[in-house]
Amino acid sequence: xxxxxxxxxxxxxxxxxxxxxxxxxxxxxxxxxxxxxxxxxxxxxxxxxxxxxxxxxxxxxxxxxxxxxxxxxxxxxxxxxxxxxxxxxxxxxxxxxxxxxxxxxxxxxxxxxxxxxxxxxxxxxxxxxxxxxxxxxxxxxxxxxxxxxxxxxxxxxxxxxxxxxxxxxxxxxxxxxxxxxxxxxxxxxxxxxxxxxxxxxxxxxxxxxxxxxxxxxxxxxxxxxxxxxxxxxxxxxxxxxxxxxxxxxxxxxxxxxxxxxxxxxxxxxxxxxxxxxxxxxxxxxxxxxxxxxxxxxxxxxxxxxxxxxxxxxxxxxxxxxxxxxxxxxxxxxxxxxxxxxxxxxxxxxxxxxxxxxxxxxxxxxxxxxxxxxxxxxxxxxxxxxxxxxxxxxxxxxxxxxxxxxxxxxxxxxxxxx
Ligand code: GLC
Numbered sequence: 017x018x019x020x021x022x023x024x025x026x027x028x029x030x031x032x033x034x035x036x037x038x039x040x041x042x043x044x045x046x047x048x049x050x051x052x053x054x055x056x057x058x059x060x061x062x063x064x065x066x067x068x069x070x071x072x073x074x075x076x077x078x079x080x081x082x083x084x085x086x087x088x089x090x091x092x093x094x095x096x097x098x099x100x101x102x103x104x105x106x107x108x109x110x111x112x113x114x115x116x117x118x119x120x121x122x123x124x125x126x127x128x129x130x131x132x133x134x135x136x137x138x139x140x141x142x143x144x145x146x147x148x149x150x151x152x153x154x155x156x157x158x159x160x161x162x163x164x165x166x167x168x169x170x171x172x173x174x175x176x177x178x179x180x181x182x183x184x185x186x187x188x189x190x191x192x193x194x195x196x197x198x199x200x201x202x203x204x205x206x207x208x209x210x211x212x213x214x215x216x217x218x219x220x221x222x223x224x225x226x227x228x229x230x231x232x233x234x235x236x237x238x239x240x241x242x243x244x245x246x247x248x249x250x251x252x253x254x255x256x257x258x259x260x261x262x263x264x265x266x267x268x269x270x271x272x273x274x275x276x277x278x279x280x281x282x283x284x285x286x287x288x289x290x291x292x293x294x295x296x297x298x299x300x301x302x303x304x305x306x307x308x309x310x311x312x313x314x315x316x317x318x319x320x321x322x323x324x325x326x327x328x329x330x331x332x333x334x335x336x337x338x339x340x341x342x343x344x345x346x347x348x349x350x351x352x353x354x355x356x357x358x359x360x361x362x363x364x365x366x367x368x369x370x371x372x373x374x375x376x377x378x379x380x381x382x383x384x385x386x387x388x389x390x391x392x393x394x395x396x397x398x399x400x401x402x403x404x405x406x407x408x409x410x411x412x413x414x415x416x417x418x419x420x421x422x423x424x425x426x427x428x429x430x431x432x433x
Contacts, residue, residue, distance in 0.1 A: 019211050030235060033223050034251055037193075037236075039100035041285060042318070043147070045255055045294035046088055046135075050074040050105045052299040058263030061108050061155055067158060075110060078126035083300020085131070085138035091237045091295075091303060093142040095311040096318030101147030101195050101292060102135050104184055106263075109115065109156025114187070117179045120156060136188045147193030148184050152177060152208065152230065153200040161402070164201040174209050181213055185220035185263070192223070195238075198228040205231040208265040227253075243280050245287025245333055253290040256280060258307050264296040271306045274313045274408045275357070281318075282355050285325040285346045286332040317407045320380035324353035324412045329418070338368060338425045345423075353379065354423035355412045359403035364396040368425040371417035379412040380405065 017025070025257075051058045053074050061071050085102075092100050110120040113132035122131045132148075139146045153161035159173035185191060194217050196413045210230040218224060226234040236251035237430050246252035259268040277293065284291040295307045318325070322347050330336070332345040332352075342364065343356040350371075356364065373394055376385040381404075387396045396413065405411040415421070424431055 017215060022211055022215055026234065029222075034225060034235060036286065037099070037225055037290065038251060041290055041325050042095070042097045042281060043099040043101060043145075043253070043290060043292045044088065044092040044095070044097045045149075045262070045292045045298045046100060046102040046265075047294055048131075048301070049103055049112070049263065050078055050110050051106070051271055052264040052297065053078060055264050055266050055299075057261045057265050058108070058296075060263075072120075073107065075120065075125035079302040080124075080127050080131070080299065083134050083138065083420075084297060085135040086141065087301070087303060088135075088295065088297065089138040089142040089144055091143075091308060091311055092144055095315040096322060097144070097293075099145035099192065100135075100139055100231060101193055101225050102132070103149045103151070104132050105151055105180065105218060106149075106156075107151045107153050107155050107198060108291065109151075109154045111180070113184065115183055117176050117182065117183070118157075130336060132184070133188065136191075145192040146188075146190070147195050148191055149195040149197060150181065150184065151197045153198040161201055168205070170202070178209070178216065181217055182220070185217050185224075190223070191221050192225065194224055194226045196227055197415065198327050198418065199229060199231050210321070243283040243287075243289070245283075245289055245331075248288075251289070252287070253292050254280070254284060255292040255294065257294050258296075258310075259304075261381055262294050262296055264298050264304070266298075266304070271310065274310050274317070275410060277310065277314050278317060278355075278408050278410050279323050279344075279357070282344055282346060283333075285329050286337075286344065288329055288331055309433050313407055317379070317405070317410065321410075321412045323348075324355065324379060324414070332421075335419065337423045340366065345421075350417050350419060350421070352415045352417060354415065356403070356411045356413060357409065359399075359409070359411065361401055362397070362399050364399060366394045366396075366423075367392055368423045369394050369415075369417075370422040370424055370430075371419050372418055373415050375414075375416040377414050378404065379414045385413060 051060050054060050085227045114130040115121050159169035163170040163173040210232050227238050228234050237246045241255045243254040260270045280291050295303050330347045332347040337345040342358045343354050346353045376387050385396050386398050403409045
């Protein structure tokens with residue numbers, strides 16, 4: 017298949033393939049590898065210039081406990097996440113699955129078993145969709161850097177990379193996402209043979225979604241460490257660390273709060289995007305308690321308020337709705353959801369709505385809220401004095417309207433037509 021035919025087939029099949037993902041909103045990223053034993057970030061090998069031979073020793077000392085992936089999957093499901101993406105091989109080059117491409121794998125070293133298979137089985141057990149992260153950049157493979165200037169090395173390295181992708185897409189049943197990362201050191205998709213590689217992945221997994229990090233746009237964009245919407249019509253997923261490191265890093269105290277995670281979910285939903293929030297399990301596979309605690313609380317909140325974020329949401333950012341000092345919006349059909357984060361007291365006023373509100377209620381409880389709507393101002397009345405959401409202080413008010421919600425305020429107190 018030539019490149020043009022490939023791209024038009026990918027475009028033509030995307031709406032069908034991507035529907036579940038666009039309604040899922042929330043996924044778990046899992047970064048787990050040899051680096052967890054050092055606990056100093058997944059880039060530790062590179063940042064501290066640890067020689068390959070010294071780093072390799074970590075392959076034999078790694079002894080994870082039994083089936084930790086079940087803990088991740090249970091936590092993900094409890095947090096309201098609908099899919100998981102796990103590092104099958106990070107930049108360090110250690111393969112977590114049973115591979116024929118190299119001896120440097122979990123099966124042939126310390127763990128003595130296929131950690132990817134355990135992960136896949138755990139996701140299936142908890143009804144989660146399955147993603148494979150796979151790093152193109154490889155600090156361990158002898159051709160991983162040499163491929164940039166040595167043609168024979170490039171050939172060997174591409175065969176290796178494609179062999180890895182082939183195994184991952186052949187040996188584990190249905191896989192839902194292939195998440196490439198870091199296309200160093202080759203400069204173009206041609207040099208990486210990305211068309212060929214991704215066409216193979218799609219042939220083996222016809223329903224799969226592929227991210228944009230093999231130097232091809234493919235199915236979705238991947239803003240990293242910021243939740244920024246793509247232009248309308250382009251799918252996107254913000255990947256975020258929980259504490260500033262993807263890999264296990266117990267020295268980092270910078271955990272995002274429950275409120276921050278909920279805020280990221282709103283921004284994602286307002287831009288029709290997804291949030292892929294990371295955990296970096298400890299060497300034995302257990303999830304840091306800070307993450308467990310926060311994700312459990314997020315899950316409780318999402319259980320009550322999920323309607324405001326899951327499913328076929330509309331854009332609620334930019335031209336559609338305005339910024340507000342007391343909260344922010346998401347929209348689905350004729351309903352606008354106001355995520356109130358700074359509770360004003362018994363009355364909450366919202367200007368500029370260009371639709372008639374038919375009904376207002378507190379989403380978590382279904383309790384109706386009385387209101388008055390005049391020309392340019394909606395005033396919700398009789399609210400509790402304090403924010404009633406005791407999980408994170410984020411109360412969602414659902415406004416059912418007589419049409420698709422729109423808000424126009426502008427900078428002045430008179431709207432200039
Ligand atoms: C970056 C980092 C990598 C991490 C990834 C997640 O590309 O190199 O360590 O896995 O982002 O998006």
